[in-house]
Amino acid sequence: MVNPISLFxxxxxxxxxxxxxxxxxxxxxxILRLDALVKRKPALQKGEALFHVGQPFQAVYAVxxxxxxxxxxxxxxxxxxxGFYLPGDILGVDALSTGTHVSTAVAIDTTTVCxxxxxxxxRLSLQIPSLxxxxxxxxxxxxxxxxxxxxxxxxxxxxxxxxxFILWLSERQSRRGFNALDFRLGLLxxxxxxxxxxxxxxxxxxxxxxxxxxxxxxxxxxxxxxxLHKLHALAGVNESVQQCLRA
Amino acid sequence: MVNPISLFxxxxxxxxxxxxxxxxxxxxxxILRLDALVKRKPALQKGEALFHVGQPFQAVYAVxxxxxxxxxxxxxxxxxxxGFYLPGDILGVDALSTGTHVSTAVAIDTTTVCxxxxxxxxRLSLQIPSLxxxxxxxxxxxxxxxxxxxxxxxxxxxxxxxxxFILWLSERQSRRGFNALDFRLGLLxxxxxxxxxxxxxxxxxxxxxxxxxxxxxxxxxxxxxxxLHKLHALAGVNESVQQCLRA
DNA sequence: CGTTACGTTGAAAGGGTTCAATCCCTGTGG
DNA sequence: CCACAGGGATTGAACCCTTTCAACGTAACG
Numbered sequence: 001m002v003n004p005i006s007l008f009x010x011x012x013x014x015x016x017x018x019x020x021x022x023x024x025x026x027x028x029x030x031i032l033r034l035d036a037l038v039k040r041k042p043a044l045q046k047g048e049a050l051f052h053v054g055q056p057f058q059a060v061y062a063v064x065x066x067x068x069x070x071x072x073x074x075x076x077x078x079x080x081x082x083g084f085y086l087p088g089d090i091l092g093v094d095a096l097s098t099g100t101h102v103s104t105a106v107a108i109d110t111t112t113v114c115x116x117x118x119x120x121x122x123r124l125s126l127q128i129p130s131l132x133x134x135x136x137x138x139x140x141x142x143x144x145x146x147x148x149x150x151x152x153x154x155x156x157x158x159x160x161x162x163x164x165f166i167l168w169l170s171e172r173q174s175r176r177g178f179n180a181l182d183f184r185l186g187l188l189x190x191x192x193x194x195x196x197x198x199x200x201x202x203x204x205x206x207x208x209x210x211x212x213x214x215x216x217x218x219x220x221x222x223x224x225x226x227x228l229h230k231l232h233a234l235a236g237v238n239e240s241v242q243q244c245l246r247a
Numbered sequence: 248m249v250n251p252i253s254l255f256x257x258x259x260x261x262x263x264x265x266x267x268x269x270x271x272x273x274x275x276x277x278i279l280r281l282d283a284l285v286k287r288k289p290a291l292q293k294g295e296a297l298f299h300v301g302q303p304f305q306a307v308y309a310v311x312x313x314x315x316x317x318x319x320x321x322x323x324x325x326x327x328x329x330g331f332y333l334p335g336d337i338l339g340v341d342a343l344s345t346g347t348h349v350s351t352a353v354a355i356d357t358t359t360v361c362x363x364x365x366x367x368x369x370r371l372s373l374q375i376p377s378l379x380x381x382x383x384x385x386x387x388x389x390x391x392x393x394x395x396x397x398x399x400x401x402x403x404x405x406x407x408x409x410x411x412f413i414l415w416l417s418e419r420q421s422r423r424g425f426n427a428l429d430f431r432l433g434l435l436x437x438x439x440x441x442x443x444x445x446x447x448x449x450x451x452x453x454x455x456x457x458x459x460x461x462x463x464x465x466x467x468x469x470x471x472x473x474x475l476h477k478l479h480a481l482a483g484v485n486e487s488v489q490q491c492l493r494a
Numbered sequence: 495c496g497t498t499a500c501g502t503t504g505a506a507a508g509g510g511t512t513c514a515a516t517c518c519c520t521g522t523g524g
Numbered sequence: 525c526c527a528c529a530g531g532g533a534t535t536g537a538a539c540c541c542t543t544t545c546a547a548c549g550t551a552a553c554g
Contacts, residue, residue: 053487072398072487080401082394094394097387102490122380129373136369139386140344146393147329147341151319153400154327154444156511158542189501197401202542204502220551240300240319243349403543405510436533449510451534467519 011035020088020176021062022116022134030128037124039115040064050091050105050113057095059115063087066111069191070103081194083145084108084187088176090138092118109186144247151241153197161196162206163235166216170225171245181225185218258282267335267423268309269363269381277375284371286362287311297338297352297360304342306362310334313358316438317350328442330392331355331434335423337385339365356433391494398488400444408443409453410482413463417472418492428472432465 012023012035023031043066044050050061053074067086073079082103085091095101096118125132148168155161174180189207193200211217215234216225225231237245259270259282270278290313291297297308300321314333320326329350332338342348343365372379395415402408421427436454440447458464462481463472472478484492 080398082397094387094390097384097391098494102391102487126373126376126379132373132379133369136382136386137344139383139390140341143341143386143389143393144344144349146390146397150329150393150396150400151327153397156444156541197403199543200501201503201544205542208502240349243345247345403509446511447533448512448535452510455534 012038017064017088021090025130025134026128030131033124033128034131037116037120041113041115044107044111046107046109048107050107051101052104053101055101057092057099057101057118059117060090060092060121062090062114062116064112064114066107066109067186068105068111069108070105072103074104081191083149084195086172086176093139093142108191141247144244148244151244158198158202158206159234160236161198162203163231164237164241165192165196166223166225167231167235167237168245181228183223184221185223186221259285264311264335268337272377272381273375277378280371280375281378284363284367288360288362291354291358293354293356295354297354298348299351300348302348304339304346304348304365306364307337307339307368309337309361309363311359311361313354313356314433315352315358316355317352319350321351328438330396331442333419333423340386340389388494391491395491398491405445405449405453406481407483408445409450410478411484411488412439412443413470413472414478414482414484415492428475430470431468432470433468
């Protein structure tokens with residue numbers, strides 16, 4: 001019989017997400033050294049927190065399945081939401097400079113992560129230049145994401161914000177090898193509203209309008225984009241945003 | 248006679264900003280090695296660009312005097328503004344992962360910078376762990392700043408946005424050793440508006456209200472805060488924002 | 495099957511934007 | 525030294541969109 005734990009404990013080498021995750025750009029030997037640091041953790045249930053504001057920073061986490069919403073307050077996402085993390089994303093690095101987590105990550109679904117103790121990672125990165133570069137690139141990605149968030153929030157209209165947000169999600173889906181036009185989205189309207197600086201009511205109304213115009217439908221956590229072109233137009237995508245989308 | 252170029256070419260060791268800049272946390276010898284990489288550049292005039300969107304990434308820059316506004320478009324800040332950089336700040340790192348600048352930095356005053364070639368910096372950082380850590384901390388600071396930007400943009404009211412923004416500037420001033428309640432601010436209302444997702448008209452109106460209520464005055468590029476307490480109240484500062492402010 | 499939380503829909507109200515006119519400051523040239 | 529031009533700042537009024545508050549519908553869970 002195949003060991004049932006083998007999948008759970010899949011090494012970085014075998015992981016389907018290695019092209020999105022840390023191993024990107026590392027050679028086989030280095031991946032093994034990285035792999036030795038990684039601790040696979042038992043799954044978190046929806047609503048459980050991976051880390052809290054104020055907690056000491058000890059590790060970064062790679063999402064394997066499920067996802068997180070991250071907010072700046074201890075409560076489970078009642079305040080402003082500053083980001084979403086999906087499979088292949090790495091979270092926790094925002095605590096790097098202070099040594100203390102400044103945000104709280106809450107699972108939006110049943111979620112599994114890989115834990116990578118940071119002190120060991122930092123030590124290893126001094127020996128593997130490309131890993132060090134990876135670390136910087138990771139921070140850079142965080143920066144790009146946060147910038148996209150600001151871009152979203154600076155849009156005046158609710159339609160623009162939502163259209164661009166969904167376009168972004170779609171882009172992220174396709175990067176993970178999933179269908180970019182039809183995918184599951186475990187987020188609540190409320191979460192999206194908190195992320196975009198809107199109210200759930202507005203989100204609902206805009207989505208209704210989108211459905212009306214045959215642009216997309218989002219029912220029962222399933223998002224289906226039927227007219228990508230119109231969505232692009234509504235989002236007001238320009239060159240610089242295009243770059244952020246691709247990043 | 249004292250060599251007039253000596254001030255211009257002041258080493259990191261003698262620089263008044265070393266507590267804010269890269270050398271932070273480095274010992275004397277390492278500062279010298281860092282210093283060897285730094286190129287002091289002639290001053291930029293108001294409106295001149297330090298780097299453009301699309302330009303290859305070769306160096307990061309530390310602001311010595313003056314300041315920059317950074318936007319995501321090639322034109323000189325006509326579109327959305329994503330950040331301001333003041334003395335002691337380091338800019339350019341957002342190009343790190345792509346190798347190409349994704350933003351344009353334009354001087355808002357007569358401005359002098361130190362240029363640090365990045366490839367050399369990255370090489371040196373592999374030899375000096377604390378410098379490597381500095382690099383990560385720098386990225387982390389960029390992240391915090393961008394998060395603050397998102398925080399500002401997610402505020403619903405114009406008063407809240409402006410109040411918090413000014414509070415933030417004040418905090419940055421005091422960190423540089425300047426008067427936190429009365430300082431020069433080379434920004435146009437228009438720049439602030441573009442940064443905060445508002446119109447110049449709204450900024451003007453809110454500032455008029457602030458002056459009316461004896462909270463602050465901003466005339467002729469001179470900003471004077473007369474009632475910090477009220478400003479805090481208007482900004483709706485909470486714990487997590489407080490942390491961002493201090494960061 | 496009922497409870498709870500989320501989603502939807504409606505009408506009213508508030509605040510920022512927009513557009514346009516005027517003012518003010520700066521720097522320029524006569 | 526003064527006059528003029530230009531860009532930015534101010535002020536006013538009308539409009540539009542989001543928020544707010546409330547009620548109702550609906551899906552998931554025990």
